[in-house]
Amino acid sequence: xxxxxxxxxxxVTNIWPFILGKHFHYxxxxxxxxxxxxxxxxxxxxxxSLHEFGIDSKILDVGCGIGQPAIILxxxxxxxxxxxxxxxxxxxxxxxxxxxxxxEKEIIFEFGDSINNKLPDNFFDLAWIMEVTxxxxxxxxxxxxxxxxxxTKGFLLLSDLCITLKFTLKEIFEYKNEIEVLHQTFGYSIxxxxxxxxxxxxxxxxxxxxxxxxxxxxxxxxxAWRTNAIKNKDQIIKISNDHYYSLLLQSFDILNFFFKNxxxxxxxxYSQKNENAI
Numbered sequence: 001x002x003x004x005x006x007x008x009x010x011x012v013t014n015i016w017p018f019i020l021g022k023h024f025h026y027x028x029x030x031x032x033x034x035x036x037x038x039x040x041x042x043x044x045x046x047x048x049s050l051h052e053f054g055i056d057s058k059i060l061d062v063g064c065g066i067g068q069p070a071i072i073l074x075x076x077x078x079x080x081x082x083x084x085x086x087x088x089x090x091x092x093x094x095x096x097x098x099x100x101x102x103x104e105k106e107i108i109f110e111f112g113d114s115i116n117n118k119l120p121d122n123f124f125d126l127a128w129i130m131e132v133t134x135x136x137x138x139x140x141x142x143x144x145x146x147x148x149x150x151x152t153k154g155f156l157l158l159s160d161l162c163i164t165l166k167f168t169l170k171e172i173f174e175y176k177n178e179i180e181v182l183h184q185t186f187g188y189s190i191x192x193x194x195x196x197x198x199x200x201x202x203x204x205x206x207x208x209x210x211x212x213x214x215x216x217x218x219x220x221x222x223x224a225w226r227t228n229a230i231k232n233k234d235q236i237i238k239i240s241n242d243h244y245y246s247l248l249l250q251s252f253d254i255l256n257f258f259f260k261n262x263x264x265x266x267x268x269x270y271s272q273k274n275e276n277a278i
Contacts, residue, residue, distance in 0.1 A: 008187040013089040018232035024065040025131040036224040050270040053077035060124040063132030067094030084112040114142040134189040164265035185251040205277025215265035
């Protein structure tokens with residue numbers, strides 16, 4: 001059964017390229033002068049730089065989106081990649097990309113999620129989880145399921161939004177409308193702290209090798225999205241509607257506020273599966 005997140009991603013798949021560009025994730029800005037597409041490429045490279053890729057590494061890409069990170073990883077490291085997503089439209093676009101590149105044997109995209117898939121256990125050298133976990137309700141169960149797909153001593157690379165300043169009950173009530181706007185725009189999410197991920201990763205039997213806060217490098221992405229949204233207003237409204245476009249513009253202000261007031265941050269995490277992992 002398709003989840004509400006899957007339905008949301010099927011809805012936005014044809015809208016977001018006009019806003020987010022060729023990647024459905026944030027960018028990494030070494031400086032603010034670079035393009036959004038360069039910045040989103042950079043985020044893939046920044047996360048992948050934490051790992052030493054072996055020849056013919058087998059990678060599981062969880063929440064593969066429309067396939068661009070997998071294409072970059074294969075191009076840079078000559079690895080074989082299996083990508084899974086619970087968005088049928090996203091998988092269709094990802095498969096079109098690799099067909100155009102003639103890479104159907106090296107990169108495989110399939111419909112599925114971290115728990116519901118037919119991929120073998122103890123098979124992959126690395127799990128790649130880019131900007132997915134905030135959308136997953138049962139995060140520990142999902143990370144455990146992904147870990148089981150890894151070989152012993154396999155690795156996990158994760159990047160995502162994290163709460164950096166815990167909301168008080170008063171603030172939760174005060175900002176409930178803003179949070180609902182973000183849910184309607186980007187999909188329902190449950191954003192956790194980096195400490196939550198550290199504890200969860202330890203609990204599933206991994207040792208953490210690196211944690212990196214890149215919030216300042218990521219924050220300029222929001223203004224790049226706003227620029228694209230204004231430039232492509234007519235196309236966005238034609239595919240969606242005036243209401244969704246209004247939510248988009250509100251969401252950029254809200255994200256900027258949460259980032260600049262340290263409620264939200266963006267982190268990279270790199271871990272290795274222990275021999276006695278669950």
